[in-house]
Amino acid sequence: MVKYFDVQAIRKLFPAVEKLVYLDSGFQTPLSRPVKEALETFIREGYETAGPKSIWIDRMEATRAKVARLLNAAPQEIAFTKNTSESMNIAANALPLKPGDNVLMVHGDHPNNTYAFLNLKRKGIETRFVPMTEVIDADSFRPRIDANTKAISMSHVTFHAGHRFDIYGVGDLCKERNLYYVLDIMQAVGVVPIDAKRTGACFIGSGTHKGLLVPQGLGFLYWNRELTELEPAYLAAISLATPPSDFIARPDDMAPAPTAGRFEIGNFNLPAIHALGAALDLIESIGVENIQNHCFDLGDRLIAGLDQLGIALVGPRHRENRAPHIYVAALPAAEWIDFLTEKGVRVSPERDGIRISLGMFNTASDVDRFLDAVRQRLSAARSNKAA
Template structure:
């Protein structure tokens, strides 16, 4: 399937100019079909289908692992990005006096769990943004001999600036610093390869660019970090042979599934499986080409319409996010003209594979009125 051919799978495009994937992607029909099927199966069969559902969830894990070039054993299925970031913060053997580096303009999800380490004597250090970007040399300059971990977003939520993960990973390896990547604004739109990036940990939600239900996400942990680690949370499904119900002791699962302590959001992950199958059928490289092409077309149309584009549009730093000065634009104006986007300090537009160049031109023309 080609990226350009999926528009009919997204009924929302018939009613709205939807440019808000960076906030919440709309459902596609395969995801809705999966959710409906689960609801009917629970209605008619309930616990009789547990084994089948959990088998399909393992298919979801496999698809998620393939997407980021990891093994299924290195992937935990999570509720959201926050759960993954907290796992990353909890899996490091911190010592008093250690430092963790975070980004001053990052989303709080990727900062608060590390600030919470202050109570353990871990000091946060910040790499700051300049003109909506984070320079690799600024990252390198803030790393010290006490830095244990760098946590950075692949794409900055407030500007759309895409960082060079390969170069950042190289620097971290040279300085013996662990790397956690928040892929909330890239995974599903931009190709992410954890091996190429040299990432130790990665967190991402399902509900943005991965086209999946709320309450789904994934957490990657490099296999070597699973050895001898004590999970911050343990439950009856964290262990081998959980049905033994042994209260005298337990043996943890060998893979990242040990971090999934209890019953899962079954319907959500069956929907995520359907979304990942769609992404796989198109191909991540084709999706990236399409999304970056749409964001370029959108930025060009906005610029021609006299609107100030704030995002860095060089190919190596481009993402699916295009930000402009909001001026006097309001949510009410956007709603009146059927445009869905995010207004905070600026106006953030984020096209995905269901959008078109014609929509980009219409949005730009409307916003410039």
């Protein structure tokens, strides 16, 4: 295996992965020491000093700048949210759509981004689906665009089979046809390099509890700040260009902030944002490209092992259109999950098999331990049959 970074040193930061064969980053991250320390610092400060809020806010702004750097965006283009679902709902409701307009999506994409758009039916807006195929690119959408199509929304990486859709090609199509473009990068962020500007997206949303390594309950939303016609459906003092200094709400000055802060409402999930700052330091110190390459190499090893065992891979096989870190093996989940759990191997059940998902801390030996467990059971079943 090529050594892109010191994986053994990284493993020491994630105690859970020394105890389990953790192949479930597509579900949630195991917590790392830097994240735990950031959370503990917040608790200690709140507990002992009732919290220096101005310092907490400064730390939040530093984290915002790190999120922006990760996506090649400006800090003013990043809003903090609760999760992907909230980001997608904010995005869907900010698009200037009218009854009769339609939005194109991929059938079977994650429900947490799909419902945000399906719910626009209440406003007379239709969501139309292109079929989920191994490759989703501009050609998948082009024939479906009509005079009333105003937007395309999709995930970058699928949770259920590890497709990696062509976000840049579809972005070029949106530009050519003057369509709004909304992306869900929940399964990709932290593992796949993403250039927000190059996608041409107006909004990009995500949560942070997978590749970004923090506990559930924090998300973000990138907004292309040139698109000032995209206004928030919800408003609080903090969303305004000039929040009232006397804390009295007035109807005559409700212009939204010129930053992505226009999409933020109320107080923030400060402990999680601080934890995200620590996680992003770790990710930056390794480099997303290195994490991606490491996962791709482990994925090649996994695919070769599955081939040897005669187990089909559900979803794309080639690096051009597969995610580096999400693989589904065609093994019936109901028959395999308990067995693998007993063997100390953590994976997830999926629509068409079991999902093996990788992170920066996984090694070739994790992949081999999974394959060995599967091999043992298959050969035991074969011997029982022969007897």
